[in-house]
Amino acid sequence: MSEPFNRPIQFLFRGQPVSVPAGNPTRTVLQWLREDARACGTKEGCAEGDCGACTVVVAELADAVLGTGSRAVVREGVALRPVNACIRFLPTLDGKALLTVEDLAGPSPDAALHPAQQALVDCHGSQCGFCTPGFAMSLAVLLERTLGGTPAPSRTQLADELSGNLCRCTGYRPILDAGERMATLPGPGLPLAGLADQLRQLQAAPALSWPGQFHAPRSWPNWPRCAPPSPKPACWPAPPTWACG
Ligand code: FES
């Protein structure tokens, strides 16, 4: 199938397909969230991938993932990863789903909090709250691992898993307490029902390719098409995505 020239980015957001016209390939997920989608629950702290205030969850079909990375959790056929939205380019969401802190408790104002959120409340894990959405998202991915049958993480493992999230005012003891407590609370995890089927439909579109700017091959045979210009850099980013321009 020939690839449409500069087709829009297509991904799932709030459970619905979203189409973002082709544009600057280095626009970040955080910029899109806060400036375009007006979803301001995700915070900007350092804007350089250090503090974790901007943590969101990216979900993709588990069988389409070429390199899941150590933090991926697979549930219901979907690989879940907490990522820093401030350094994640928007086109890399093509064919995936974006989950933010607003997805945790559901759209109704009366909806029960997600166990990660409730545990942060119960354990006094939030003072100014600026870091809290990021911690909640990282904890929500950890909870999925537990819901999938893996034993709840030890306190040491929790500290390791949360090492990408920084808090300047609460202190980490109450946050680690919350990490232990959330596994004891009722309530559903992330909204994953039907997500794999929706992602499969998105994958029917050809791979995103903006000539000279961005190419996201979905398989190794397509990878040489977007080989970086000579001289080859010492380190190539791994497929499936590479942005240039
Ligand atoms: S804003 Fe600090 S990691 Fe993204």
Ligand code: FES
């Ligand atoms: S609650 Fe203030 S930075 Fe964490």
